[in-house]
Amino acid sequence: MDHLAVLLVVIPLSGAFFVPVFGRQGGRGYRIALGTVLLTTGCAAALLIITARGQAISYLVGDWPPPWGVELRVDAFSAFLSFFFSLIYVAVIAFSARDVPHDLNPAALRWYWSLMLLLLAGLLGVASAADLFNLFVFTEIYSLAACGIISVRDRMDSLEAALKYLLLSAVAAGCILLGISLIYMVTGHLNYAYLATALPDVAAGYPRTVLAAVALLATGYGMKSALFPLHIWLPDAHSSALSPASAVLSGLAVKAGIIALFRLFASVLSASPAVVRAMPAFLGVLAVGGMIFGALFAMTQTDLKRMLAYSTVVQIGYIYLAFSVLNPVALTGAILHIVNHALLKGMLFLSAGLIIHRTGKRRIADLHGIARQMPLTMIAFTIGAMGMVGIPLTNGFVSKWYMVLGTLEAGQPLAAVVILLSSLLSALYYFPLVIAGWFGSPPAPGQARPEGPPSMLWPVLGMGAACLILGVIPGPVISVLGEAARVLLGR
Amino acid sequence: MRQLPAFLLVVAIAYVLALALSEAPAFGRVDAPARNEVMRFYLDEECEQSGIPNTVTAIIFDYRGYDTMGEATVLFTAVGAAAAVLAGHSGTLVARPMAASDDVILRMVSRMVIPFVQIFGIYVIVYGHVSPGGGFAGGTILGGSMALYLFVFGPKRTVKKLPLAWGEIADGAAAFWYVLVGLGGILLGANFLANAAAGVPLGVRGQLFSGGTIWLIGLGVGVKVAATIINLLVHLAGET
Amino acid sequence: MISLDLFLRLNYLAGIMLFLIGLHTMLTHANLIKKVMGMNIMETGIFLFMVSIGYAHGTLSPIMRRGGPVQGLTYTNPLLAATVLTGIVIAVSTTAYALSLIVKLYEQCGTLDVDRLEKLRS
Numbered sequence: 020m021d022h023l024a025v026l027l028v029v030i031p032l033s034g035a036f037f038v039p040v041f042g043r044q045g046g047r048g049y050r051i052a053l054g055t056v057l058l059t060t061g062c063a064a065a066l067l068i069i070t071a072r073g074q075a076i077s078y079l080v081g082d083w084p085p086p087w088g089v090e091l092r093v094d095a096f097s098a099f100l101s102f103f104f105s106l107i108y109v110a111v112i113a114f115s116a117r118d119v120p121h122d123l124n125p126a127a128l129r130w131y132w133s134l135m136l137l138l139l140a141g142l143l144g145v146a147s148a149a150d151l152f153n154l155f156v157f158t159e160i161y162s163l164a165a166c167g168i169i170s171v172r173d174r175m176d177s178l179e180a181a182l183k184y185l186l187l188s189a190v191a192a193g194c195i196l197l198g199i200s201l202i203y204m205v206t207g208h209l210n211y212a213y214l215a216t217a218l219p220d221v222a223a224g225y226p227r228t229v230l231a232a233v234a235l236l237a238t239g240y241g242m243k244s245a246l247f248p249l250h251i252w253l254p255d256a257h258s259s260a261l262s263p264a265s266a267v268l269s270g271l272a273v274k275a276g277i278i279a280l281f282r283l284f285a286s287v288l289s290a291s292p293a294v295v296r297a298m299p300a301f302l303g304v305l306a307v308g309g310m311i312f313g314a315l316f317a318m319t320q321t322d323l324k325r326m327l328a329y330s331t332v333v334q335i336g337y338i339y340l341a342f343s344v345l346n347p348v349a350l351t352g353a354i355l356h357i358v359n360h361a362l363l364k365g366m367l368f369l370s371a372g373l374i375i376h377r378t379g380k381r382r383i384a385d386l387h388g389i390a391r392q393m394p395l396t397m398i399a400f401t402i403g404a405m406g407m408v409g410i411p412l413t414n415g416f417v418s419k420w421y422m423v424l425g426t427l428e429a430g431q432p433l434a435a436v437v438i439l440l441s442s443l444l445s446a447l448y449y450f451p452l453v454i455a456g457w458f459g460s461p462p463a464p465g466q467a468r469p470e471g472p473p474s475m476l477w478p479v480l481g482m483g484a485a486c487l488i489l490g491v492i493p494g495p496v497i498s499v500l501g502e503a504a505r506v507l508l509g510r
Numbered sequence: 511m512r513q514l515p516a517f518l519l520v521v522a523i524a525y526v527l528a529l530a531l532s533e534a535p536a537f538g539r540v541d542a543p544a545r546n547e548v549m550r551f552y553l554d555e556e557c558e559q560s561g562i563p564n565t566v567t568a569i570i571f572d573y574r575g576y577d578t579m580g581e582a583t584v585l586f587t588a589v590g591a592a593a594a595v596l597a598g599h600s601g602t603l604v605a606r607p608m609a610a611s612d613d614v615i616l617r618m619v620s621r622m623v624i625p626f627v628q629i630f631g632i633y634v635i636v637y638g639h640v641s642p643g644g645g646f647a648g649g650t651i652l653g654g655s656m657a658l659y660l661f662v663f664g665p666k667r668t669v670k671k672l673p674l675a676w677g678e679i680a681d682g683a684a685a686f687w688y689v690l691v692g693l694g695g696i697l698l699g700a701n702f703l704a705n706a707a708a709g710v711p712l713g714v715r716g717q718l719f720s721g722g723t724i725w726l727i728g729l730g731v732g733v734k735v736a737a738t739i740i741n742l743l744v745h746l747a748g749e750t
Numbered sequence: 751m752i753s754l755d756l757f758l759r760l761n762y763l764a765g766i767m768l769f770l771i772g773l774h775t776m777l778t779h780a781n782l783i784k785k786v787m788g789m790n791i792m793e794t795g796i797f798l799f800m801v802s803i804g805y806a807h808g809t810l811s812p813i814m815r816r817g818g819p820v821q822g823l824t825y826t827n828p829l830l831a832a833t834v835l836t837g838i839v840i841a842v843s844t845t846a847y848a849l850s851l852i853v854k855l856y857e858q859c860g861t862l863d864v865d866r867l868e869k870l871r872s
Contacts, residue, residue, distance in 0.1 A: 025576075039679060040683055078702075082708070083572075130590045152574070159584050163843065163844065171591075175870070193773070193793060228530045230530070232530075528756060528766075531759055531762050538807040544804070544827060570832045591850075
């Protein structure tokens with residue numbers, strides 16, 4: 020059964036390799052992609068069942084034991100994220116079948132499926148990595164694939180956004196690689212467990228080298244996950260991509276940097292001196308900046324997808340802030356919020372995609388009375404908006420509740436206040452849109468367009484149902500996550 | 511306008527790194543902290559057991575073979591992303607369209623040189639585990655020969671010799687070959703990408719057929735890299 | 751404080767300088783091709799830094815020779831050579847993809863200047 024840990028990454032990789040070989044005709048690429056994603060989800064579900072009770076799988080690739088070979092580590096944290104990430108992928112791939120083909124030429128469409136699978140493989144690889152260099156390699160796979168699915172769309176703004184994203188993520192990759200080589204220089208190890216035991220001694224001998232390395236890693240992964248001052252690439256990239264691609268980028272791809280930093284700070288660097296441990300607090304300060312400025316920028320946007328993109332900057336801030344107090348309860352909330360935001364933002368981008376697909380409107384001002392034409396889509400959008408704000412009975416409420424509880428428990432009431440304040444700010448840019456959508460008068464009455472096709476509607480509504488289920492009965496998920504947070508913090 | 515902030519940022523990073531480096535282990539120390547038991551294991555193990563003289567190749571394709579699978583995937587991703595971007599581009603606006611060279615000397619010399627370059631590339635791939643070289647280096651040489659063909663005889667004739675679809679199929683299949691070799695380890699009852707641990711015979715040290723799966727993986731990587739190079743160049747030349 | 755020991759680490763210093771020169775090029779130049787060149791200089795600097803970490807005075811390249819010395823400590827660190835190779839491949843992939851994006855952008859907009867692209871878009 021342990022082989023599942025490596026199959027989790029290998030299945031989407033193989034699917035991506037299959038597409039150019041077997042998927043050269045018509046709808047085959049889609050079928051390969053869907054089959055692969057379903058298989059991956061099954062694999063992740065099995066892993067989640069195995070690891071939910073706190074048992075971690077340590078997989079030695081090539082049977083070489085850790086300090087020499089590459090180790091994969093799947094614990095409750097990575098299995099939980101992998102499962103939900105691949106589940107969201109199922110919805111997004113199913114949605115793409117109708118939305119994407121008419122925007123792309125056949126060659127680009129084929130590579131779209133392949134790149135989507137590569138992105139998934141990269142994310143799952145990052146989630147299960149237990150080796151610094153392996154982490155770097157999978158970071159690059161997902162970054163390149165993420166740029167790729169932006170630029171498949173043959174439009175100037177997509178190309179420019181992809182190039183900007185690519186260059187910035189190359190700078191981030193440079194920082195990460197330099198940080199890794201500094202760490203290797205003083206420890207001689209790349210494996211997480213060996214680093215964790217070696218670093219406390221080494222950090223006493225070479226405090227500034229270790230600190231510089233950690234700062235470089237934090238900068239690199241902060242840039243990849245759009246932490247506040249480094250988020251400049253995000254609005255362009257996420258708003259100019261195809262809608263399903265935006266859903267994946269905004270919901271999942273930015274989270275990979277967070278996952279990497281969570282693991283590094285919580286398990287590898289946790290025993291190191293105070294200076295290194297102060298780094299999460301610094302990230303928390305940046306996160307507050309992101310929550311405030313992101314919200315202010317989101318309010319001024321006129322384009323629906325750009326507004327959603329700025330909202331991602333805000334939500335990333337929540338996750339970093341809850342993480343920065345290094346408290347199990349807050350960490351539970353943060354991990355849950357990674358998944359919740361992925362579901363909510365994925366659903367919001369997909370419903371925005373449905374609206375754009377059916378009406379061609381993407382300016383917020385044009386969306387008055389859209390609910391009369393597309394009530395089901397608007398229901399999904401409303402659930403998403405309510406979840407983002409954190410209204411009870413949605414999943415967003417649960418994760419925010421735990422984040423607030425955790426920050427209070429850690430003796431950081433200010434952080435709790437910032438979380439509440441920022442939720443209020445989110446209400447200011449989400450609710451006018453929802454209210455206008457339901458109660459506004461459509462500019463051109465009588466022109467009733469039907470709802471989108473069922474094959475595009477069910478993924479969106481399915482994600483909405485998942486959000487409500489997670490909001491109403493969070494118990495089982497929370498118990499798994501409590502375990503995940505405990506494992507992550509090594510307590 | 512952006513000169514000053516950029517300069518200040520770079521100076522700040524330089525200061526931090528200079529602080530870090532002035533206490534880091536000195537350059538070239540034989541007893542540097544990184545020269546620990548991990549490194550010695552690679553070297554001693556190579557000397558006595560696995561029988562692959564080129565330690566770097568052994569690390570790439572065996573000890574850290576999983577990273578290299580990721581590396582091959584990065585190449586695949588780059589080709590995919592570039593092919594998707596350039597699908598349907600004409601290549602006309604980029605300078606003048608690329609055409610065959612009409613220089614007789616160039617054509618004759620290339621015609622003579624290309625087979626030798628290709629044989630050398632194959633040699634470097636196949637002997638990568640016993641001498642300097644390996645799948646990546648040899649694949650680049652092989653791809654370089656095809657690049658020479660492209661530049662001298664033009665994209666049209668290149669595509670006639672090696673249709674784009676074949677290039678893409680070779681790309682995907684060679685990448686999948688890596689996964690297959692890895693799955694072979696599972697089938698033999700060991701872990702993914704296992705080599706000696708799965709009971710693959712290692713052969714005699716220093717001979718061509720030695721090193722177990724390293725040889726197989728190297729072959730796949732060589733094809734992969736060559737296919738990547740020619741695919742990228744054909745796409746950039748505007749022949750889609 | 752920065753001490754004079756820094757000058758015992760000139761190889762590291764050279765790698766870091768290249769990293770910073772590349773970064774500065776990427777940040778200040780408006781031309782996209784120059785940005786990509788900056789990216790490559792930056793990455794080369796990191797690779798130089800990495801192989802310098804692996805080197806030790808008086809050691810051989812890690813390819814075992816028949817009848818040569820067999821004690822592990824007489825060779826340079828092979829792990830860094832392997833990671834640098836991976837890094838180079840990743841850098842090449844990024845460059846190839848960035849160049850193809852630039853080719854396509856140039857076809858559509860007829861300029862390589864970031865500021866002009868920004869203007870064209872708005």
